[in-house]
Amino acid sequence: MELLMHRRVALASALFVCFLLGPVAGDEGMYPITELSKLNLKAKGLKIDPASIYNPKGISLIEAIVNIGGCSASFVSNDGLILTNHHCVFSAVQAASTPERDYLTDGFLAATRADEVRARGMTAQITEQMRNVSADVLSAVRDGMEPIERSKAIEARIAELTKKAQAELPGKTVRISEMLAGQSYVMFISTTYRDVRLAYVPPRSIGEFGGEDDNWVWPRHTGDFSFIRAYTGPDGKPADHAPANVPYHPRRFLKVNPNGVNEGDFIFILGYPGRTYRHQTSYYLAYEEQYRMPYIADLNAWRISTMEELGRPDRAVALKFDARVKTLANTMKNYRGKLAGMSRLRLVEQRRQEEAGLQKYIDADPQRRAIYGTVLEQTRKIYDEMSSRARYELVLDSLAQVPTSLPASASQSVSTLVRLATIVVESGAEKVKPSAASLADFHEPAERLFFKKVITLAATLPEGQRIKAVDTALRRDYSDENINRYVDEVFAKTVLRTPEGLASALGKTPAELSKLGDPLIALAADLLPLQQELRDVRARRSAELSKLSALLVDVKQKYLQKDFIPDANSTLRLTYGRVRGYSPADATYLSPITTLTGVMQKTRDDYPYATPQIVRDLYQAKDFGRYRLPKINDLPVAVLYDADTTGGNSGSPLMNAKGELVGVNFDRAWGATINDYAWNEAYSRSIAVDIRYVLWLTEKMGKAAFLLQEMGVK
């Protein structure tokens, strides 16, 4: 699923690399809204005025697009009704559920607006204005600045500009995003509505049909949609959740077209794609392929199988691990898809050849050579250094990462306990509080296995990449017996296994802590300086790469004599394409629209394929209503298209040539995850739930015809 994947590697956040925009690559690209005029969308198939999508001087389609935090969504009625993915509201539905009212399992329908329940943790943000502030930002940079100094200057200027704008625009959210590294910066001005409520959520057996098995898979049969609603204070302004609040009236909402789309139709998508790494250097790709992704994918696989093993005899334990397993599996499958794609496309090799061409071009002119001559070489050196200690850094991340605002489930830290100990050690100085999630996830038998795993990983690091803190803890005896002894000792003695012990340790000074004689706290104290060193190293790398990246963008634009458009960076983008099948492998063709017959083929009596009885009955009766595909007497379920999406695009409206909503984007095909690194016409495919399935389920299963009426679907 296209949840925004949180990347903990600091370097990523500073790197924006870009890709080629040319007339041939008609279906490639996540275009910034401000660049739409360059696109000639009419020639591609759009049947409305491109200015009606974004018009800086008036109301346009983009005001119907909602950022709900890690996901996208859209308004579908004048009363603030929002259509997005089931997986985007999953946590809110979980939070609203109790053992007596299990909305996740049974689904949720508010019979009247008064029955709509709060979607905890969710907000609805609408981007209203975009301002190019590149000149303002870059005025902070002076020639001759060291990379790290330059980065800091840019950061400071961005903070200053943001603060100023924020003061001028009370009630608005202001954010400045780097679009092209060291080149262009855009200020996004938006409004954030804080009262969001659940209107209709299908049961999990529909909204999550196929579960982890089908995740990143086409053909797909998941009814991954939900309806929520944005509320404002009685004055129409953003307000905290309150009974007196009223539905928000958006300036624009999307027209829902109940006729859906057909193979070959032009479609486009507006949303908030998170992060792409197109045209990164071959050095970056090689590092990802050789070190980071296989390490994380393998470790996640181990963590998942360990948690599954522990959960098998005990349903309560399995439930405790559920969300964590889901997140780990999502990342694992994404990485394995990418690794397969990189190997299949020989991506590193391909990128190397492109860079050889670029270097030749640079070297051909003495002036170019003076400016750009060593950019690639310097980049290579940074990645060489990273590679030379890659396992050290990855294992250190697995041991513990602080500070972190992420729930334990999304963290790279394998051992909750070491993470807690690290927080405890830092708490004396910084008063960091461990999040509730860290404690909720705690399960001693699992924690013991996790702890042993990271200690073993550290114990088997090659000479020269050893983690000193672990060497000290193990007294340089790396035998399995000694590791077992050490793990036993830690679990026998640490105070951190219980909430009380944890509470008592928090906020103590280092001296007080060391008096406890707690072996886990001792380990964390020894790890802290190593982690600080790693943070510093990464900040330095990041600043250097940021500067090199800016130079690279510069010279590549000259070399290719083409415009660049920025990588995805969680800002509003448009992508377009056609409804289109693909051939993922030899002798295999997958067509672009799945059917309810396919749902029935997968249906079994247990999770994740347990279709509700009412849907089975409706299928048996062939009661497809107005949504029937007459040629095959079937109901469309999901749609595939060659638009260019990534994590964060979940919940984005799929629109037809007239800008009418015909589906809700929620995933990519497995082979397409490679498009985070390189767009590939043959493999890059995204997946939406078909609006016809959404409407049919809402009407026939959910008995919520009134929502269809509200959307103007007759």
Place this chain on the structure above:
Amino acid sequence: MELLMHRRVALASALFVCFLLGPVAGDEGMYPITELSKLNLKAKGLKIDPASIYNPKGISLIEAIVNIGGCSASFVSNDGLILTNHHCVFSAVQAASTPERDYLTDGFLAATRADEVRARGMTAQITEQMRNVSADVLSAVRDGMEPIERSKAIEARIAELTKKAQAELPGKTVRISEMLAGQSYVMFISTTYRDVRLAYVPPRSIGEFGGEDDNWVWPRHTGDFSFIRAYTGPDGKPADHAPANVPYHPRRFLKVNPNGVNEGDFIFILGYPGRTYRHQTSYYLAYEEQYRMPYIADLNAWRISTMEELGRPDRAVALKFDARVKTLANTMKNYRGKLAGMSRLRLVEQRRQEEAGLQKYIDADPQRRAIYGTVLEQTRKIYDEMSSRARYELVLDSLAQVPTSLPASASQSVSTLVRLATIVVESGAEKVKPSAASLADFHEPAERLFFKKVITLAATLPEGQRIKAVDTALRRDYSDENINRYVDEVFAKTVLRTPEGLASALGKTPAELSKLGDPLIALAADLLPLQQELRDVRARRSAELSKLSALLVDVKQKYLQKDFIPDANSTLRLTYGRVRGYSPADATYLSPITTLTGVMQKTRDDYPYATPQIVRDLYQAKDFGRYRLPKINDLPVAVLYDADTTGGNSGSPLMNAKGELVGVNFDRAWGATINDYAWNEAYSRSIAVDIRYVLWLTEKMGKAAFLLQEMGVK
């Protein structure tokens, strides 16, 4: 892969149930060669005289078809050259290999005939004559015989007729097979050549490309072929392996057509399909679906993962388990395919409805009712009884099965040790020797886990299905602690863990054995009477079902007013169809010819996808020779068609409308394994390696153009 799967359930061998032959089902059926005249093959697409396939009075195509024991094959030259599957010669290649000459890994090519090495354990049998002996066999049956008496009378008459014919036909192999239960019997007269040698075997990376991952999978890219050669004594008669032997000159060999086939082409196959269960009763199918297949599939899964776990840190151990894991996985995947198919097609339910119709037909006529009225009811009762103690019988089989001629790898016994103990206990009376394979497979840590597994399975049987011998051994304490204690005791005390101990125990009388005080031998002694009881129960069931089955065939033929043709029973059969893709699932279409590009897509650096460098280079150079598919500039690799095959058809020649060889059959698509129970036009697909891939590899990779010359391919 289509190895003949050995079924240990005695009942199966006595049950031949049949299926409908009608003009609509044009592509269904494994036709006995003697029935071909009923088929009108010309109308289906055959372009040669059907009499040239089988002519009782002259030389015909069937004399080019070879039964090599569990697999099929065909002569492709006048000098006894035989083309079959790589997996059919696997054991012989393994036996011919040494650590210095690893023919499995590197492949094998005999540069001259003198270099051809013995294919140990292999024989080549050619069916020459078929005689209908139904009247002769059935003359042994008298009215009023009890089922078991009737079965014994038929068995005795078959033995007598076989012995007589054998005496009249020295040098020939005579076998009488039941074709339709209680109705028809055919005598097959054949010649068996005992000197078979390896001529050309591709490396395992080609012949087993895809390994277990791809087994039962389409699209497929396995080069599953090998060339062997039959030899005779200098007098042209069958002879044991000897240097003076000369190549056999078959009376007929197949013409190899290097142009292959195209989508839609008519094809047919001659071979020795092992066993099908079409039109078995719903009771049989329900038993298979609910009890036997899930039990075996789950147990195999456990055995495989246990062996893989043990083999991970130790390559030697992994190799020891290799063949066993392969066999277990093959069966597991086959069963899971069948279970999925049964559930998808609701096969039991479907069969129940057919039977309801049949019962109505029977009941409509008093005379019919008198003869057939209770046939279904009686059958149901037998399966009810089987089901009521299904878990008991299955676990008893898992504990130990004797006597057995099967290698441990194919046995349902989980614990080698209990099996050995059972053999030891029986050896006093019967002088049974444990096979070398039983000892070779022995690995104490694995054996300890296996033993604990079967004891635990027995300990958790429901009340009323308990195994007394295990109850006694555990003294009715079924706790995990007690099981561990018992396992420890057995392994501490038994003499059977070592070859010496085993040898010393063999042949001892029961009294001598009991003096040893060996807990394992005590368990085996207690198990023996239970196993004897089970054998007796099964013989009784089998006889009853055999009689009921004959009546069922009778009345079904009347009811449907159609001819029946017999289920597969390892005798020579013809099946035909067309080269044809299929849609295994919603929105998915698989086309019927794969390519070398597909091989490259799957190629990695490690087993089972490690394509040899020379093939990679030839692909890079697009050096496809005369075998190139011009439209896509690619090389065909495997072919899919809707003919009806099963285990035993491996190695069968795939022939075009002119009877020319265009491929070598080796597998079915996963979804097609259900055709053992019910043919399904939409799912039943078989797989051959394309002759163009065979010839291209033999010529370009194997550098064995002389073999192409021998086959007359220019």
